[in-house]
Amino acid sequence: MKKKILLFFLFIGYGNLFAQNQKIRSYVLDELNKPLPNVHVYTSTQKATLTNSEGSFEIILNDLDTLYISHIGFQTLFFSANKIPSKIILKSKDFVLPELVRVAF
16 A cells, blocks of 8 residues: 555656746737736746736746736636747727616606
8 A cells, every 4th residue: 555655656746857847938918019017927836927017927837837818808818838929919808788778767
C-alpha cells in the first residue's frame, strides 16, 4: 500500500517537473486599437493581474496554464500558455435590453 501511495505522488511530481514557467507580456486593445486599462487577466492556476493604463500586462505561466482575459462589456477570451498573441483584441459584447413599459398615474 505504501508503494502505491509513493508511486502516486511521484507521478504527480513528474508532471510538474516538465511544466516550465515563462513570463508573458502582451497588450489588450479594443476593436478600435485603443488600449484597455484595468482588464482582468487570470490563469487556470489562480494567478491574476490587471492591465495598466497602456493596456499591457505581465504574468508568469507554466506550459499547462490557460490564460483568461475579461472586462466588463467585452467578451471573455482564453488562450493556452503557448499560443498567447502579443496583442489581444477584445470585442464588445452586445446587450439586449428588455422592453420598458411606462405606466402613468
